[in-house]
Amino acid sequence: MSKLLNKLKYKRDSVTLEELIFLLSTNKFDKKIFEIADEVREKYVGNEVHIRAIIEFSNFCKMDCLYCGLRRQNKNIKRYRMNPEEILKRVRLIAEKNIKTVVLQSGEDPYYNTEIIENLIIEIKKMNLAVTLSIGERNFEEYKIWKNAGADRYLMRHETADPNLYKKLHPSDTFENRKSHLLKLKELGYEIGGGCMVGLPGQGPYELAKDLIFLREIDSDMIGIGPFIPNPETPLRKEKGGNLNTTLKMIALSRILIPTANIPATTAMGSIHPFGRQIALKCGANVIMPNLTPNPYRPNYTLYPNKICLFERDTACINCVKGMITNLGREIGKSFGFRIKNLQTNEV
Ligand code: SF4
Numbered sequence: 313m314s315k316l317l318n319k320l321k322y323k324r325d326s327v328t329l330e331e332l333i334f335l336l337s338t339n340k341f342d343k344k345i346f347e348i349a350d351e352v353r354e355k356y357v358g359n360e361v362h363i364r365a366i367i368e369f370s371n372f373c374k375m376d377c378l379y380c381g382l383r384r385q386n387k388n389i390k391r392y393r394m395n396p397e398e399i400l401k402r403v404r405l406i407a408e409k410n411i412k413t414v415v416l417q418s419g420e421d422p423y424y425n426t427e428i429i430e431n432l433i434i435e436i437k438k439m440n441l442a443v444t445l446s447i448g449e450r451n452f453e454e455y456k457i458w459k460n461a462g463a464d465r466y467l468m469r470h471e472t473a474d475p476n477l478y479k480k481l482h483p484s485d486t487f488e489n490r491k492s493h494l495l496k497l498k499e500l501g502y503e504i505g506g507g508c509m510v511g512l513p514g515q516g517p518y519e520l521a522k523d524l525i526f527l528r529e530i531d532s533d534m535i536g537i538g539p540f541i542p543n544p545e546t547p548l549r550k551e552k553g554g555n556l557n558t559t560l561k562m563i564a565l566s567r568i569l570i571p572t573a574n575i576p577a578t579t580a581m582g583s584i585h586p587f588g589r590q591i592a593l594k595c596g597a598n599v600i601m602p603n604l605t606p607n608p609y610r611p612n613y614t615l616y617p618n619k620i621c622l623f624e625r626d627t628a629c630i631n632c633v634k635g636m637i638t639n640l641g642r643e644i645g646k647s648f649g650f651r652i653k654n655l656q657t658n659e660v
Contacts, residue, residue: 317341320348320568325528327569332521335565342561349564349596356571357598361637362649364413364444364576365406365630368605368613369394373419375448377471378481379509381543381614382419388545390612393423396432402606403436409630412648413442415467415601420448429454430461437462442648444505449485452496459500464650466497467505469536472512473526474519481512494530503574503651507536510562511554520562528569533651534599535566535573538580541616556585560595567596572652574599582620593640599649600636602629 370393373382446467478487508523539554576599581588611622
């Protein structure tokens with residue numbers, strides 16, 4: 313076993329699917345894996361934790377992903393759309409708070425056409441912020457226009473790299489298609505954010521190992537990993553959901569395999585455990601994404617139940633995550649937090 317742990321430390325590029333399946337099948341080496349991930353994190357991305365403020369500007373979605381509370385068929389949700397002025401007002405507040413990245417997130421909502429998004433990007437760039445889009449699959453021409461307008465990053469979690477499972481969860485989409493979008497975004501110069509859920513029905517060590525191999529293969533600049541939390545308003549309401557430990561291990565192994573990636577301690581981690589985000593920051597994560605969606609909209613962006621921070625006062629999440637970072641003895645990132653790539657070597 314020490315041979316495999318050494319391989320994680322010194323020859324991560326050659327870690328195989330079978331070895332990852334093995335590590336995901338046992339809890340015996342978890343402590344060591346978490347330690348290595350923390351060492352790799354410190355060496356490659358340092359002690360800074362980058363804050364990315366999220367604005368969930370629309371909860372309309374034309375898709376029907378089986379696990380998601382925003383899915384089209386969910387009628388028990390109050391839908392909302394923020395208009396561009398409301399969004400920009402919020403962005404101004406984020407800039408005033410000295411946060412360097414804004415994440416514009418929504419369901420797949422064609423109401424926001426090419427031009428609306430383009431103008432938002434142009435206005436936000438005037439405020440000297442990095443712009444991350446997280447608005448689902450759009451057409452390649454739009455990606456290009458938005459890149460030219462100044463967009464920096466695009467989050468598009470692949471959710472699962474197992475094509476059969478992907479198809480079951482996304483009736484109108486395929487994994488190959490998802491992959492093509494991620495590769496196109498990368499080709500256009502975006503920092504891309506893949507990532508997956510952990511604990512999906514039909515997902516075991518083999519499927520999870522494939523997620524890690526896929527993230528390494530596409531050299532994902534950002535990696536969002538969170539537990540699957542069953543939503544009572546979806547067809548997966550009766551499923552069990554993901555657990556903290558396996559999700560942490562996926563975060564840790566992602567850090568080890570792709571050492572310079574930016575990896576958030578996701579809100580979903582904080583939703584399944586009161587210290588989920590703090591623990592994730594000690595197991596490889598280096599990013600935190602406070603919710604800056606204004607009220608009255610915030611409680612209606614219900615991807616899953618028991619989501620934290622829904623009723624926090626306005627900008628309280630900024631102070632909360634800053635406190636979290638300093639309490640862990642880490643530093644609050646002062647830069648835009650782009651991926652540091654020039655340190656890529658094969659050793660811890
Ligand atoms: S996961 Fe995204 S695309 Fe799928 S239903 Fe939810 S918001 Fe829509």
